[in-house]
Amino acid sequence: MINAIDGPAASGKSTTAKLVGQKMNFLFIDTGAMYRAMALKAYKMGIDYEDSRLIKNIMLATVIDQKIDQDTGDTVTLLDKVDVSHEIRTPEISKGVTAVCEIKEVRDNLVEIQRNLGNKGNVILDGRDIGTVVFPNADLKFFMIADVDIRANRRFKEMQEKGMSSSLEDIKADIIRRDDRDSNRSNSPLKAAEDAILIDTSELTINEQVEFIIEKIKERS
Ligand code: CDP
Numbered sequence: 514m515i516n517a518i519d520g521p522a523a524s525g526k527s528t529t530a531k532l533v534g535q536k537m538n539f540l541f542i543d544t545g546a547m548y549r550a551m552a553l554k555a556y557k558m559g560i561d562y563e564d565s566r567l568i569k570n571i572m573l574a575t576v577i578d579q580k581i582d583q584d585t586g587d588t589v590t591l592l593d594k595v596d597v598s599h600e601i602r603t604p605e606i607s608k609g610v611t612a613v614c615e616i617k618e619v620r621d622n623l624v625e626i627q628r629n630l631g632n633k634g635n636v637i638l639d640g641r642d643i644g645t646v647v648f649p650n651a652d653l654k655f656f657m658i659a660d661v662d663i664r665a666n667r668r669f670k671e672m673q674e675k676g677m678s679s680s681l682e683d684i685k686a687d688i689i690r691r692d693d694r695d696s697n698r699s700n701s702p703l704k705a706a707e708d709a710i711l712i713d714t715s716e717l718t719i720n721e722q723v724e725f726i727i728e729k730i731k732e733r734s
Pocket residue numbers: 521522523524527544545546548549610611614639640641642643691692695
């Protein structure tokens with residue numbers, strides 16, 4: 514069974530998908546983390562995020578993968594076999610990922626990895642284009658939204674817990690910038706699939722979101 518969750522930045526997709534995955538024993542694939550890993554590689558090599566020609570070339574010599582950590586149940590993102598799950602969450606990488614993920618070859622390569630992982634069995638994937646491009650025939654598609662101030666507040670708290678210092682204003686500005694660019698790009702824009710179930714998480718708790726999706730999965734299976 515293939516389950517897709519798409520939606521704008523910080524709408525709660527990853528947190529929800531992770532918990533649904535753990536409760537249902539589904540593999541959780543965090544596609545945004547893969548694009549972030551590619552942006553991290555460009556950052557570490559000192560490459561301009563907008564230099565699509567160079568990034569396209571380094572992509573050919575890059576291996577990105579995901580697996581579940583057996584102890585914590587978390588999805589771990591590997592860049593050239595090294596766990597970069599924490600490093601990819603910094604404001605710097607959030608800034609750079611928007612350009613990197615627009616490169617056609619980067620998308621083609623990562624979408625192929627996502628499809629290979631997804632075709633392994635019961636999965637839940639989160640991203641921007643899962644229900645529209647990666648798995649247009651997914652069994653269930655969700656599109657998660659929330660008020661931008663609520664999203665900014667949630668991300669602010671999350672960053673504080675991780676010990677990263679970013680102001681609420683900067684986080685909100687980054688969310689607005691990314692959503693705008695993600696929605697307006699020509700290749701695989703952020704968009705709800707016609708058959709997606711809309712979930713507004715503004716007034717929901719994580720548990721309510723998780724239970725809603727699990728109910729839909731149970732109805733479907
Ligand atoms: O967790 P957050 O909502 O901040 O973002 P993310 O899911 O980690 O994704 C980071 C960025 O990768 C997004 O802002 C998009 O630009 C890009 N992305 C994409 O283009 N397609 C996807 N399937 C997933 C992410």
